[in-house]
Amino acid sequence: MIALLVTLLSGTPSLASRDSFYPPLNHTTFITNSSLGTYGGIYSAPGDQPSTIGDVYNYCAMPHPHVDTYALPPPVANNSVSAKILYLEYLQRHQRRTPYNLLPGGENQEYNCDSIHPHLFAAPANPGTPPAAVYGQAYSDSSNPFLTTYVKGTCQYPQLTIGGLLDGYQHGRDLRAVYGDELGLIPDSPTDQVWFRSSSAALTQGSAGGVLRGIFPDHEGPIPLHQQASGIDTVNRGFPCSARDRVLSAIQSTAEWNEHLSVTEQLRTRLSTMFNATSSWTSTFDHFADNFQARLCNGYALPCRVEDRSDCVSTEQANEVFRAGDWEWNYWWRRNANATQYIQLVEGLFLGEIVRKLEAVEQGTSDLVYSHNFVHDGDIGPILGALGIKALRWPGMASNIAIEIWQTATTEYYARVLYSGSAIETVHGTLDWIPLTRLIDILKPFLPDDIIAMCN
Template identity: 80%
Template sequence: MMFSIYEGLLDMIALFLSVLSGTPSLASRETFYPPLNHTTFITNTSLGTYGGVYHAPTDQASPIREEQNYNYCTMPHPRGDTYSLPPPVADHSVNARLVYLEYLQRHQRRTPYNILPGGENQEYNCDNIHPHLYAAPAAQGTPPATVYGQAYFDPSNPFLISYVNGSCQYPQLTIGGLLDGYQHGRDLRAVYGDQLGLIPDSPDARVWFRSSSSALTQGSAGGVLRGVFPEHTGPIPLHQQAASVDTVDRGFPCSAQNTLLATIQSTPVWNEHLTVTEPLRTRLSTMFNATASWTSTVDHFADNFQARLCNGYDLPCRRQNESDCVTPDQANEIFRAGDWEWNYWWRTNPHAMRYIQLVEGLFIGEIVRKFEAVQQGQSDLVYSHNFVHDGDIGPILGALGIKSLRWPGMASNVAFEIWETSDSQFYARVLYSGSAIETIYGTLDWIPLSALIDILQPFIPDDIISMCRSS
């Protein structure tokens, strides 16, 4: 799973040139594929966000950007005005039609998982969104009251001093995230319904929707599917596996995952990245009373900063001294280090294949079986949509051999398109956040479906129970 030496040299040369020229001027797709194979990517302050976007409004949908840059707050996705047909179909060298879409996406933007240990200096308010919490009988019966969860905090609660005031749960979908979801769904309708005629006008037996057991993915599904089916009334089934054995979001028990992760995070390469980030991690740890669980990776700080900026809030300040604040340069270094860590976990560490097998192999197997059913003419589905997490998108992109992997942002998405030619041959195209994915196998813009299955097949474990018990 390591990049070749040649590819690594090219990345280092590109990075060296960018240092000479200052902050690089990047084309949209370049921002998805930074040179992540060396820790100088983390420490080179001239790179800034490497063309990435980390800002979005508080209570509005994210602005539609002409450029399709890496946008952590709301990743690009297939849109009617930017979507293009596969090259052989577009130039009429092949007569083919789209017969199946497998779509995966992370949930839309949200509040943070990780509240600063020293407490937050700003309130978070979620009064403008209602997370509904109710059950209804499947058959006819008395309908329930449509209750929703309204977070509040009693000022007499002594734990508030080291927490955050406001009206949000952490994490929860924000109104901006919900509005982004509506637009996401409308855009999918424009491409795969209006333009390509694949998605039916209303959900029927040809469509399948799945989420994790998280309220984040369920709430995102409600927003996106409203956009996909704007005229539909009535409930839509959103399939979920039991949380304790779920094949997404690390639902099933597997002690070998943590054992292998500890091995991955003890290599000389990983330790080098800890060394170069140590001054900043120590500084932030002092500012916010963070313990070792916060500083063993940059995940916690990155999550907190991303969720703030992506919902219109400022970077945090120390609660005891509000003139002592995180600077944009410090946040950018955390974001670059986060990208480096994700690339190492799922692409370049020497145990990446086995780690993907342990974490995401069962879900990859489910996807491949759907592809095989289409290939064999045994599928009744034309559209399957999965609402999952960054921890699911990352390993799938790793399995596809993405050229370099930045942290999959909010609503990051993978579209597996299956096309059937006039002579009954099946071809696949894989779009990552709206554009053909660039991988170690080339750009996956038009390959035999069997070749895509061959790429993914090695990541499907033969005996996951035995693998999980081994350590």
């Protein structure tokens, strides 16, 4: 145990490096203050290599539990409590990818994905004739008249990039090093003690393949990745709920929301003119931020106007877009008066699944030691909001939440919650060692009593 403590405490992260996770997002001056730049965040990565993982907010590849920075819970580390880890609930966004949002005026650069093969095949559950291992190879046909306002290249939009896949391998290896090799929780190969889940999106499935290979490097054969039917999925807004749009409309009609539109009017007008963007693009910063982030995180440059290749987005403009995106995410999930109801409508059912698993561990009725969920930023954001994160920046690629359950020698259950590798700072304090019942109490207000009635 002493050797383990030395190993895991040697790289305890500094406070300064974590400041980039918690900017002052409570006022729109955060958006307009150009001196803030990226507020210590990173928005670039090589296109065909794994990202460099530090301990700062990195949109391209967020930090995760790593043996060089992982620290045991304080009471365990200082030997005031004897305890062992019983369970890990791990949630992560997919790895980096191409953009969802292509510029309406056309893209001035080609996107190439020849270095990664998105496999698409089905196989019988029982022994039989194996399928051909086909994969989707995107291409551009110059005779397609719609190509003039689209983008040339060999990618789908969105799709996992080779850099994202390589990040996934390393992410998995690092989880194996902490929770397998050091803490002895994750088994050497998949057993009935582990559970893997994803949304129905190819992005999360592809990410799971990379991460799980890193976790189980010697495993041969397929691994089940559980998914709910896409029409009623409890992640990625899979189930129908008309009330979500009504609540979001109310959120985006407040004086604070309109103030942020007012202070960014000049920027939004400029970008709209450059790229022929309509109000659907400029009503939030989601579209522009997504496009710029995906470019920079995969080795591409910021975009230029197709009609004038010298008219390009500047670093200062991109930084303001990113700061505005952070402000919006914090407002959606933390600061607005309807945040609790909005989280219930978007993520309440999935939060209920998580709470039930935590309760089963506490009650001794769970056979699981490790559950890993591959989801989206639109899932990570509301969960962080429910936890009461002190300041919510846009959850970057592979952003992750690790909920650890520990049992003391006196059979008491404690929880800690790590966000991208370190104990999360919240309005409830730092969730580094709290009774498990307290964590459940924090989450329960966000579980809907009757989601069907609420949605209708």
